[in-house]
Amino acid sequence: MSDKTAPPITPLAGLPAGWTGAAPDADALFAMAQTALDALPEVFRPHIEGVVIAIEEFADDEVLKSLDIEHPYDLTGLYEGRPLTERSIEQSGGMPDRVTLYRIPILVEWIEGGERLDWLVRHVLIHEIGHHFGFSDDDMHALEDMA
Template sequence: MSDKTALSSLPPGWTGTAPDTDALFAMAEAALDSLPAVFAPHIRDVVIAIEEFADDDVLKSLDIEHPYDLTGLYEGRPLTERSIDASGGMPDRVTLYRIPILVEWIETGEKLDRLVRHVLIHEIGHHFGFSDDDMHALEDMA
C-alpha cells in the first residue's frame, strides 16, 4: 500500500494531530447546545468532563475488559429515580473518554463532532432514564 492510499482512508478533517481535551469539550458543549430547549433546565447542573481513558475501577465495575471499549459514562441518579426530598448529593456527571472516541473516529470515519455528540447524547439520556430507543429519538431531534 502506498502512502497516498493510507492517507485516503483517514477520516475527513484529519489534520495529523489528535484533537485535545479542549477541542472535545468544545464539541460536547456544542452538542448540548443543540438539544431541544425543553431539556436545558434539566441538564444545566450536569458536569461534563473529558478524560483520556476510564480508570481500572470504572472498567471493572462495568465488567469491561478493555479501556478502548468505553467512550462515555454517566454517573448520577437518573431523574426518574429521584424523590423531591433528595438533596446534598454530588452533581451528575458525564465523562467522555478521549482516546476511545478518537480510536472509534479513526476506525469508522464518522465526523468527530457527530461522534462526540452521539456519545454525549447517549450519556445524557441515562440522566433522564431514557431507553436506547428514546436516546435515538432524542439524537434525531437535536
C-alpha cells in the same frame, strides 16, 4: 518540491479555530460536546443544568471493573448520577451528575469508523445525557434525531 501553498484548514464544527489537524485534545472534544449540548431542544436544557461534562483520556481500572469492561478502548462515555426518573423531592445534597467522555476511545472509534468526529462526540454525549433522563435506547435515538 512544489511551490504551491496548501489551502487553509477548515476545522470541523466545534473545534477551536487554531486546530491544525492533529489529534484533537481534551479542549477540542469539550468544545464539540458543548456544541452538541447547545443543540439539544430547549425543553431539555433546564434539566441538564448542573450536569458536569468532563473529558478524560481513558476510564480508570476501577470504573472498567465496575462495568465489567475488559479493555479501556471499549468505553467512550459514562454517566454517573441518579437518573431523573429515580429521584425524589426528599433527596438532597450529593455530588452533581457527571458525564465523562473518554478521549482516546472516541478517537479510536472515529479512526476506525470514519464518521465525523463532532458527530461521534455528539452521539456519545447524547447517549450519556439520555441516561440522566432515564431514557431507553429508543428514546436516546429519538433525542439524537431532535438535536
